[in-house]
Amino acid sequence: MTGVVPGGREPLLRVTGLSVVFDGFRAIDGVDLTVAEGELRFLIGPNGAGKTTLIDVVTGLTRPTEGTVHFAGRTLNGLREHQVVRRGVGRTFQTAVVFEELTVEENVDLAASFRMRLPALLRRRKGRSDEVAAVLDRAGLLALAERPAGVLSHGQRQWLEIAMLLAQRPRLLLLDEPVAGMSRDERERTGELLVEIAREHTVVVVEHDMEFVRTYASAVTVLHEGRVLTEGDMASVQADPRVQEVYLGRSRDTRAAEPVGADADAGREREGVA
Amino acid sequence: MRRLREAADAVASAAVRWRGPVVFVAVALLLLVAAPAALSPFRLELLAKYLCFAIAALGIGLAWGKGGMLTLGQGVFFGLGGYAMAMHLKLAEAGPGQLPDFMVWSGVETLPAVWEPFRQPWFALLMVVVLPGVTAFLLGLLVFGRRVRGAYFAILTQALAAAFVIWLVGQQGLTGGTNGLTNFTSFFGLDLADENDQRVLYSVVAVVLGLLYLAFRQVVASRFGRLLVAVRDGEDRVRFLGYDPALVKTVAFTLSAISAGIAGALFVPVVGIISPALLGVVPSLEFVFAVAVGGRYTLAGAVLGAVLLNYGKTTFSEHYANGWLYLQGTLFIAVMAYAPKGVIGVAGQVRDFVAARRGRAAPAVVPPARVEEGAAA
Amino acid sequence: MNAFLNQLPIGLSIGAVLLLVALGLTFTFGQMGVVNMAHGEFLMAGAYTAYMLQSWAGRQAVLVALPVAFFVAGLMGLVLERTLIRRFYGRPLDTLLLTWGVSLILQQVARDLFGAPNVQVKAPTWLVGGAEWSGIRMPYARMFILALAVVCVVAIWFYLARTKQGRRMQAVMQNRELAACSGIATSRVDQRTFFIGSGLAGVAGVGLTLIGPVGPALGTYYIVDAFLVVVAGGLGQLRGAVLAAFVLGLLNSYVEYWSDASLAKVVVFAVIIGFLQIRPQGLFVLRSRKLT
Numbered sequence: 001m002t003g004v005v006p007g008g009r010e011p012l013l014r015v016t017g018l019s020v021v022f023d024g025f026r027a028i029d030g031v032d033l034t035v036a037e038g039e040l041r042f043l044i045g046p047n048g049a050g051k052t053t054l055i056d057v058v059t060g061l062t063r064p065t066e067g068t069v070h071f072a073g074r075t076l077n078g079l080r081e082h083q084v085v086r087r088g089v090g091r092t093f094q095t096a097v098v099f100e101e102l103t104v105e106e107n108v109d110l111a112a113s114f115r116m117r118l119p120a121l122l123r124r125r126k127g128r129s130d131e132v133a134a135v136l137d138r139a140g141l142l143a144l145a146e147r148p149a150g151v152l153s154h155g156q157r158q159w160l161e162i163a164m165l166l167a168q169r170p171r172l173l174l175l176d177e178p179v180a181g182m183s184r185d186e187r188e189r190t191g192e193l194l195v196e197i198a199r200e201h202t203v204v205v206v207e208h209d210m211e212f213v214r215t216y217a218s219a220v221t222v223l224h225e226g227r228v229l230t231e232g233d234m235a236s237v238q239a240d241p242r243v244q245e246v247y248l249g250r251s252r253d254t255r256a257a258e259p260v261g262a263d264a265d266a267g268r269e270r271e272g273v274a
Numbered sequence: 275m276r277r278l279r280e281a282a283d284a285v286a287s288a289a290v291r292w293r294g295p296v297v298f299v300a301v302a303l304l305l306l307v308a309a310p311a312a313l314s315p316f317r318l319e320l321l322a323k324y325l326c327f328a329i330a331a332l333g334i335g336l337a338w339g340k341g342g343m344l345t346l347g348q349g350v351f352f353g354l355g356g357y358a359m360a361m362h363l364k365l366a367e368a369g370p371g372q373l374p375d376f377m378v379w380s381g382v383e384t385l386p387a388v389w390e391p392f393r394q395p396w397f398a399l400l401m402v403v404v405l406p407g408v409t410a411f412l413l414g415l416l417v418f419g420r421r422v423r424g425a426y427f428a429i430l431t432q433a434l435a436a437a438f439v440i441w442l443v444g445q446q447g448l449t450g451g452t453n454g455l456t457n458f459t460s461f462f463g464l465d466l467a468d469e470n471d472q473r474v475l476y477s478v479v480a481v482v483l484g485l486l487y488l489a490f491r492q493v494v495a496s497r498f499g500r501l502l503v504a505v506r507d508g509e510d511r512v513r514f515l516g517y518d519p520a521l522v523k524t525v526a527f528t529l530s531a532i533s534a535g536i537a538g539a540l541f542v543p544v545v546g547i548i549s550p551a552l553l554g555v556v557p558s559l560e561f562v563f564a565v566a567v568g569g570r571y572t573l574a575g576a577v578l579g580a581v582l583l584n585y586g587k588t589t590f591s592e593h594y595a596n597g598w599l600y601l602q603g604t605l606f607i608a609v610m611a612y613a614p615k616g617v618i619g620v621a622g623q624v625r626d627f628v629a630a631r632r633g634r635a636a637p638a639v640v641p642p643a644r645v646e647e648g649a650a651a
Numbered sequence: 652m653n654a655f656l657n658q659l660p661i662g663l664s665i666g667a668v669l670l671l672v673a674l675g676l677t678f679t680f681g682q683m684g685v686v687n688m689a690h691g692e693f694l695m696a697g698a699y700t701a702y703m704l705q706s707w708a709g710r711q712a713v714l715v716a717l718p719v720a721f722f723v724a725g726l727m728g729l730v731l732e733r734t735l736i737r738r739f740y741g742r743p744l745d746t747l748l749l750t751w752g753v754s755l756i757l758q759q760v761a762r763d764l765f766g767a768p769n770v771q772v773k774a775p776t777w778l779v780g781g782a783e784w785s786g787i788r789m790p791y792a793r794m795f796i797l798a799l800a801v802v803c804v805v806a807i808w809f810y811l812a813r814t815k816q817g818r819r820m821q822a823v824m825q826n827r828e829l830a831a832c833s834g835i836a837t838s839r840v841d842q843r844t845f846f847i848g849s850g851l852a853g854v855a856g857v858g859l860t861l862i863g864p865v866g867p868a869l870g871t872y873y874i875v876d877a878f879l880v881v882v883a884g885g886l887g888q889l890r891g892a893v894l895a896a897f898v899l900g901l902l903n904s905y906v907e908y909w910s911d912a913s914l915a916k917v918v919v920f921a922v923i924i925g926f927l928q929i930r931p932q933g934l935f936v937l938r939s940r941k942l943t
Contacts, residue, residue, distance in 0.1 A: 059514065081513035090514070097511045099504045106500050113497055114516030118525065121498040168516060344744045416924055420931035425686045425743035429878040430924070436875045437916035444913020555875060559751055566748060599759040606752030607735065610745055 010073050012037045012202050013058070013089075013172055018067030020053055020226075027053045029226035031067070035172070040198035042213050043206045045223035046246060051206040052094065054223070055174045059091050060084040072171065085114065090170035094177045096157035100150030104141050104160055107149050108132050111164035132167060139163035139193065155186035162193060173203045179212050191216050214238075297574075298487075305480045315469045320588060321581075322476040322544045325483050327564065328580040329537035332483075332490045333530030334565045335576030340494060341526045342506030343423075347431030348534045349558035350438045351406035355535025356548035358405055360455035361389055362398030363542065367459060375457065382447040389448075395462065402539040403532050410531030414524030421520070423509070432555055439554040454549025461543035479540050483577070486533060490573055493529065502526050534561075563602070566609050569616030579616060656787045658908045659901075664793035664862065666900025667800035671855035672873050673880035673892050674807060675728070675848025681887020682824040682844050684741040688750040689731060690877070691870020692757040693724040693849045697856025698865040699765060700724075701772045710775045713857055717799075720853035728849020729842055737841075754870070761867035769864035778861060792861035799858050803851055804893060810847075811889065820844055824887050876903075876919075883923055885933030894934055 011034040020028040028050040035041050043051045056062035058069050060081040069076040076084055098107050109125060109132050128145070136142045139159045144152065149160060158178055165173055178194070179187045187209070194216060197203060207213050213220065213234070220237045222229040224246045230237060237243055309321060330352055337343045364374035370393075373385055391397045413434070417427055442449050449455070464471040493499055501522055505512050509519045542548050551557075560583075568579015591598040613620050672694055679685045697720035704712040704719065731753060739746045774792055781790035811817040822830040823840045831837045859869065880899055884891030899919060906915040 080518075082516050082518045085514060085516035093511075093514075097508055099507055099511070101503055101507060102500055110497065110501055110504060110517075111515050116497070118498070121501065122493060122496045124492070124496050125500075164515070344747070413924070416928065420927055422927055422931050425680070425747060426882050428744060428747055429686070429875075429882055430920075433875050433879055433916075433920050433923070437920045440916045441913045444911060555871070559748075562748065563751075596759060596763065599755050603752040603754075603756035603759070606755070607749055610749040610752070611735070611738070614745070 009036075010070075011035060012039075012072060013204075014070040015054070015058070016068050016070070018054070018057060018069070019065045020050070020057060020062060021065045026226050028057070028064075031223070031226070031228055033221060033228065035202060035204055037171075037202055039202055040194075040216075040218060041204045042217040042220045043204060043223060044208075044210075044213055044220055045229070048225070049223035050226040051223055052176055055091060055176055055204075055206060058084070058174065059089060082114075085168065085170070088171035089174065090165045090168045090172070091174040092158070092161040092165055092176055092178060094180055096154070096161045098149040098152070098157055098160050098164070100148060102149060103146055104149050104152070105132065105136065105145040107160060108135055108141075108163050108167045112167035112169075114168065135163045135167045138166065138196070140189070155182050155190075158182065158186075158190065159193070162190075162197070166197065171202060173197065173201050175203065175205045177206055177208055179207070179209050187212055298484075302480075302484055305484075306477060309480075310473050310476060315472055318476050319472060319544065320585075322479045323541065324581045324584045325476075325479045326537045326541040326544060327561070327584050328577040329479075329483050329486055329540065330534040330561055331565050331568070331576040331580035332486055332573055333533030334562055335570060335573045336490055336493065336502075336533075337526050337530035338562065338565065339570035339572070339576065340499060340506065341502045341523060343523060343527055343530075344425075344428040344562065345431050345527065345530060346428050346555070346558050346562060347435040347438075348530070348561045349435050349553035349555075350431075351410060351531040351534035352538035352541070352561075353438065353442070353548065353550075353553035354405040354409060354538065355402045356538030356542050356552075357449065357455065358392065358398055358401035358535075359539035359542045360458070360548045361392040362395060363458045363461060364455055365389065365393045366395075374455075376450045376453065376455070377447060380447050380451075386448055399539075402535050406531040406535030406538075407528050411524060411528045414527040415520070418520035418523045418527075423523075432558070435553065435555050435558045439550040442550045442553070450549070452550060454547055454552075455542075456547040456549070458543060458546055464543070466543060466546065475543055479544060482536065482540060486536065487573060487577065490529070490533070493526075494573060498522070498525070563606055565616075566614075567605065567616055569618030571615055572618055575616050575618035578618060582617065653786045654908075658904050659787075660789050660793040660797070662901035662904035663897065664796040664900070665904055666897035667797045668855050668859055668873065669877050669880050669900055670800050670893060670896035671803060671851050671858070672877035673884070673896055674803070674851050674889075675845075676877055677881045677884060677887055677892050678820075678824070678844050678848050680743065680881060682820065682827075683736075683841055684743050684746075685736050685739065686743045686747040686750070686878075687731075687736070688747055688874065689753040689757060690728075690750075690849070690852055691872075691874035692754050692761075693727055693852035693870070694856040694859065694873060695758070695761060695865075695867065695869040696720070696727055697724050697853030698772070698860050698869055699761065699770075699856075700853065701857045701860045702765070702770050702865055705772060710773050712772060713775060713778070713860060716857045717854055720857045721850035722853075724853025724856070725846040725850030728845045728852075731849075732842060732845040736845075737838075740841075758867045758870075765867070767867065769866040771864055772860035774861050795861060796858040799854065803854060804889070807847075807851075808889060816840075816843060879919070879923055881933075883926060883933055885935040888933065888935040891934040 013033070013035040015031060015033040018028055018031045018033075019026065027048075031050070031054060033054070043054065045051055053062060057064050058071075058076065060076065060079050060083070064077070071084075071087055071089055074087070076087065076089070079087070099110075102110070105128060106125075109129070112129070112132055112135070113121065133142070136145055139162055141156065141159060141163055144156065149157070152160060162175070162178065165175075175194070179190050182190060191212065194203070194205065205217075207217075217234045219232070220234055221231045222237060222240075222243050229242055229246065230240050232240075305321075305325075310318060313321060330348055333351075334345065334348060337345050364376075368374050373382065374389075377385070392401070413430075417423075417430060422430070442454075443452050445451065459466055461475060464475055466472065466475070494502075501512070501517060504515075505517075505519045505522050512519045512522070538548065541552075561580075564580045564583040565576045566579065567583050568577065568581075569575025587598060587602075590601060609616065615622065672690065675693070676687065676690055679687055679690075697716070700720040700723050701712050701716035704716045708715040731750070735749065735753070736746055739749060778791045778795055781788050781792075781794075783789075809817075811821055819830070819835050819840050820843065822833070822835060823837050827837055830840075855873075856869070859865070876899060880892055880895045883899070884893075884895035902919055902922060903915050906918045910918075
C-alpha cells in the first residue's frame with residue numbers, strides 16, 4: 001500500500017515475513033512492511049507490540065528468527081550494527097544516549113565523521129565544519145555547542161540524538177519515541193523539527209504519544225502483538241474498529257492485560273543500549 | 275575599567291591556552307638540562323629507569339584512561355621490546371659468528387634461527403615495535419571482535435602475562451631462562467660503563483619520552499581520541515554512529531603495546547637486564563598501579579605516576595623492604611577508594627576548592643565531574 | 652597408555668582445586684560484579700590453617716582443618732566484603748585493582764606471620780601412597796582432593812536448587828533490582844555468597860597441602876587460572892565452572908606431559924582465546940544485568 005510507489009519501483013525499506021522469538025515469546029510474528037523513499041511513516045501500537053524490536057532488527061541490534069530486511073535493494077540480514085549504519089540506516093534511542101564527557105559539537109562531529117579513514121581520524125579537528133554547524137543550528141543546539149553533553153536536559157539530549165542522526169546523512173532515519181518524556185513545548189519543537197527533516201529524508205517514527213501522532217502523522221502502521229494490524233492514513237486508521245479495540249479505545253483495559261508484552265519491550269530498552 | 279577587565283580576561287585565557295606548552299617546556303628543561311647537571315650518575319640512571327616506565331605508562335593512560343581497557347599484560351609487550359633489543363645487544367657484543375655468553379654456558383652450540391636476524395640493528399629496532407604491536411593487534415582483533423571486554427579482557431591479558439613469563443623461564447637456551455639477558459657493555463656505540471655515555475643514554479630516553487608524549491597527545495586530541503572516549507563510555511552506542519568499536523579499541527591497545535615495547539627496549543641498556551621477573555603478573559599490575567596513582571585520565575598523570583611510584587619504591591624499599599608491600603597495598607586501596615583521578619585529580623580538586631573559596635567560578639578547563647562516573651559505569 | 656592414564660589423577664586434582672577456587676569467583680563476579688584478586692589469599696589462608704592445626708591435631712590436621720578453614724576463609728571474605736568491596740559493587744575493574752592491594756597486604760601478613768620459606772603439612776597416613784589399578788597409579792591424596800570437590804559441588808548444587816537461601820541467591824544473581832523489590836534482603840544474600848565462596852577457597856587450600864608445600868604466594872599460582880575458568884564457564888554458572896575447571900586442569904597436565912611444562916599455559920591461553928571466538932560469553936550464559 002503506502003510503501004509501493006506507483007510504477008512498481010523497489011521501496012527503500014522492505015521487511016518480509018519477519019519474526020523474532022525471545023525465549024519462546026514471539027515479539028514479532030510475521031511482519032511485512034515497506035517504506036518508500038521520501039516517506040514519513042509512523043509506527044504505533046500498544047506496549048509490547050514489537051515496534052522497538054522491529055527497529056532493532058532493521059539496525060542489526062537483534063537477529064531475526066525468520067524473515068528478511070531489504071534496504072535500497074540489498075539485504076541487511078547478518079550485517080552488524082555499524083555496517084547497517086554504513087549502508088545508510090540511522091536511528092535514535094528512546095532513552096537518548098549521548099557521550100556526556102564530549103561536547104555537544106564533538107558528539108555531532110563524531111557522527112558526521114564515520115566515513116573517514118583512520119589516518120584522517122587521527123588528525124585534530126580544526127574548527128567547525130559547515131555541515132556540523134548547520135545540523136547544530138537546525139536542532140537548536142548552536143548555543144550549547146561547546147558545553148559537555150552531560151549538562152543537557154532530557155529534551156536537549158533527544159535533539160542532540162536527532163542532530164547526530166542528521167549528521168550521519170543517512171538515507172533512512174528511524175526515530176524511537178523522540179518525544180517520550182518531553183514537555184509540551186519540547187514536543188512541539190520536536191514536531192516542527194520532524195516535519196522539517198521529513199521534507200528531505202525518509203523517516204520512520206515509533207511513537208506512543210497519540211496526540212503527537214495525530215498532529216504530525218500522515219501514514220501510519222499499527223502493530224499489535226507482533227503483527228501488523230492495519231496500515232493507512234491517520235483518519236482511516238483511527239476509524240478502524242480493530243485499532244480502536246486494541247489500542248485507542250481500550251487504554252484502561254489493555255493496561256491490565258499488558259504486563260508480559262510491556263516487560264518484553266522494556267527489556268529491549270534496557271538491553272539495547274545501556 | 276572595562277578595558278582593564280578585558281585585558282585581564284585575555285591574559286587569563288592565554289594562560290589557560292599556554293599552560294600546557296609552558297609546563298611541557300619547563301619539564302623538558304628540567305629533565306634535559308637540570309637533572310643531568312644536578313644528579314649523580316647513579317641517581318641519573320635511576321631517573322632514566324623511571325622515565326622508561328613513564329613511556330610504558332603513556333600507553334596505559336591511552337588504553338585504560340581514555341579507552342577503558344584495563345590491560346594487565348603490559349609486561350608482555352615491555353618484555354617483547356626488551357628482549358628484541360637485548361638479543362641484538364648480546365649478538366653485537368659476541369661478535370660475528372659467535373654465540374652470546376649465556377648460550378655457551380647452557381651448552382647451546384649453534385645460534386637458534388630466530389636469533390640470527392637480530393644481528394642487524396635495523397631488524398632489532400623494527401622488532402621492538404613490530405613484536406608488541408602485532409601481538410596486541412591480533413589479540414585485540416580476536417578479543418574485541420567478539421565483544422569480550424571489561425573484566426574479561428583484563429583477566430585475559432593477565433593470563434597472557436602469566437603464560438608469557440612461564441614460557442620465557444622454560445626456554446633456557448633461547449631466552450636465558452630465569453636469569454634473562456644481562457651483562458651488556460655497549461649500546462649502539464655508547465659505552466654503558468662510561469659516565470658521559472650514560473648521560474647521553476639518559477637524554478635519549480628523555481627525548482623519546484617527550485616525543486612519544488607529544489605523539490600520544492595528538493592521538494588523544496584527535497577525532498580518534500574523542501572516539502576512544504566515546505567507546506569507553508558507550509561502546510554499544512558508538513556502533514550506531516557507524517564505527518566498529520573493536521577496531522577503535524584494537525588500534526588504541528596496539529599503540530599502548532608499542533609504547534610498552536619501546537619502554538622495554540630502552541630499559542635494557544639503562545638498567546642492564548631484562549628477565550621474566552620484570553614482566554609477570556605482578557610487574558604488569560604495578561605498571562597499571564603507577565598510572566592509577568598519577569591519574570589515569572590524563573597522559574601527564576600517567577607519566578607523573580610512573581615516576582613518582584617508582585621513585586617511592588626505590589627510596590622506600592632501600593630502607594624497609596617489607597614495609598613497602600604494606601604501603602603499596604594500602605596506597606592502592608586508598609587511591610582506588612578515595613582518589614580515582616590520582617595525584618593529578620587531587621590537584622584539580624584542591625584547585626577547584628581554592629577557586630571556590632575565592633568566590634570565583636572554576637575555570638573552564640576543569641574537566642566535568644562526570645569523568646569519574648562515566649568511567650566507573 | 653599407562654603413562655597417559657597416570658596423568659589423569661593429576662589433571663583431575665588440579666581441576667578440582669581450580670573448581671573450588673573458581674566457584675567463589677564466579678558467584679561473586681556474577682552476583683555482585685566484583686572481581687576479587689584477593690580470593691587466592693583465601694586459598695593460602697586455608698592452607699596455613701591446616702599448617703597451624705598440625706601442632707594440635709598432628710597428622711589428622713587436614714581433616715580437622717576442612718571445616719575450620721572454610722570458616723576462617725569465609726570470615727576473611729565476609730570482612731573484606733563488609734569493609735571494602737561493598738562500596739564497589741558493579742565496578743569489576745575497580746574491585747580488581749582494589750583487591751589486588753588487599754592481596755599484597757595479605758601475602759605480606761603471611762610472610763610476617765609464618766616466614767617467607769615454604770612450610771609442609773604432613774598428610775594423614777591413610778592418604779599417603781596410592782592404589783594401583785591395572786597398572787595405573789592413583790595417589791590417595793589426589794583422589795581425596797577430587798572427592799572433596801565433588802562433595803562441595805553437590806552441596807552447592809543442593810544449596811542453590813533446594814534451599815530457600817540458595818534460591819534467593821539465584822534470584823539476586825539474575826535480577827538484583829527485581830529481587831530487592833520482591834523483599835529479598837540483597838545485602839544479606841551478598842554477604843552469604845561472599846562467605847561461602849571464600850570458604851570454598853579455604854577448603855581448596857587445605858586440599859592443596861596434600862600435594863605441595865605451603866607458601867605466602869600460594870594463591871597467586873591459582874588465581875589467574877581460576878579466573879580463566881570463570882571466563883570460559885560463564886558468569887555465575889555452576890555447570891560451566893565444573894566443566895571448564897576440569898577441562899583446564901586436564902589440558903594443563905596433558906600439555907605439560909606431552910610437550911614442555913613451559914608451553915602448557917601458552918596452549919591453555921590459546922585454547923581459551925579460540926573458544927571465546929565461538930562462545931564469547933563462556934559455556935553457559937546467565938541472563939542477568941549487564942556487566943561490562
